[in-house]
Each structure stands twice: as C-alpha cells, then as structure tokens.
Amino acid sequence: MKKQFPAFIAVLAIGFFFLNFTAQNESITLAADGSKFEIPDNVKQIIDNSCFGCHNIESKNDKAKKKLLFDELGELKTHKLVGKLADISDVVGEGEMPPKKAIERFPSIKLSDEDRNILKEWAAKTAEELTSK
Numbered sequence: 001m002k003k004q005f006p007a008f009i010a011v012l013a014i015g016f017f018f019l020n021f022t023a024q025n026e027s028i029t030l031a032a033d034g035s036k037f038e039i040p041d042n043v044k045q046i047i048d049n050s051c052f053g054c055h056n057i058e059s060k061n062d063k064a065k066k067k068l069l070f071d072e073l074g075e076l077k078t079h080k081l082v083g084k085l086a087d088i089s090d091v092v093g094e095g096e097m098p099p100k101k102a103i104e105r106f107p108s109i110k111l112s113d114e115d116r117n118i119l120k121e122w123a124a125k126t127a128e129e130l131t132s133k
C-alpha cells in the first residue's frame, strides 16, 4: 500500500491537470477593443448547455459557425460584438434558438422560460452597456 501511494497521487495530479485544461478551453471571456468583460457563470452555463455545441470553432455545423462563434466573440470589434449580442437577444426572445429540430433530437438543450429570460436580458443589457461606453 505504501509503495502504491505516490503513484496514486501522481495519477490524481495528472487527472486534475487535464480537467483544468479542458475547463479552461471551454471558458468564454470577452475582450473587445480593450473593454473587457466576462459572461457571468449562470449565463455561461446556459450557453454551454444550449448553444455552444453548434456555435464554436470546432463545430461541424458550418451554417451555425458562419453566423456566430461564442469562443470568438471576444475578438470582435465593439460594434460587431454589439450586433451579435443583439442577434442573440432577438433569436432567443423569439424562440428561434436552439433550432426546434435539434431540441427534438436532444431535448436537454431546450431553454426553460427562466433560462431564456436570463440569456435574453444579459445579451440585451451587455449590448446596451457597450453602446453607451
């Protein structure tokens, strides 16, 4: 038992390293024109669960990628970012996203009424804040 202990610790340490690594890769930080801001955790969770799968750089959904990449929002100029946030607020408010067909296949990505409001309000508010800067 004593001899195995260091190996056990090493395995744990390596495990934690990879966990952290993947978590960091998925995190979304916005920084446009030096005006840095972050997506709050509760909003990020909603995006990760319902949107990120299609709207990320490595997505196989080319149409979705062309329209919106959550992991590249931070590289946009402020006016473009404001446009994307307004689009997000619109499509979410109108219940266009996630697409109905996708919800039929993956029911867990459906937005609850509460999540829809949180996401919509966040996008609209952030767009407004960036515009008034």
Ligand code: HEC
Binding pocket: 047, 050, 051, 052, 053, 054, 055, 061, 063, 064, 067, 068, 084, 087, 088, 091, 092, 097, 098, 099, 102, 109, 111
């Ligand atoms: C199953 C894949 C999928 C998921 C999940 C998904 N989208 Fe989309 N999204 C698409 C596709 C495909 C398009 C392009 C539609 C088109 O070109 O007509 C799109 C387009 C958009 C657009 C651009 C709309 C426009 O007309 O310019 C926005 C904004 C958007 N999605 C936001 C979201 C948000 C926010 C979520 C999560 C609540 C989400 N999407 C979840 C596939 C997805």
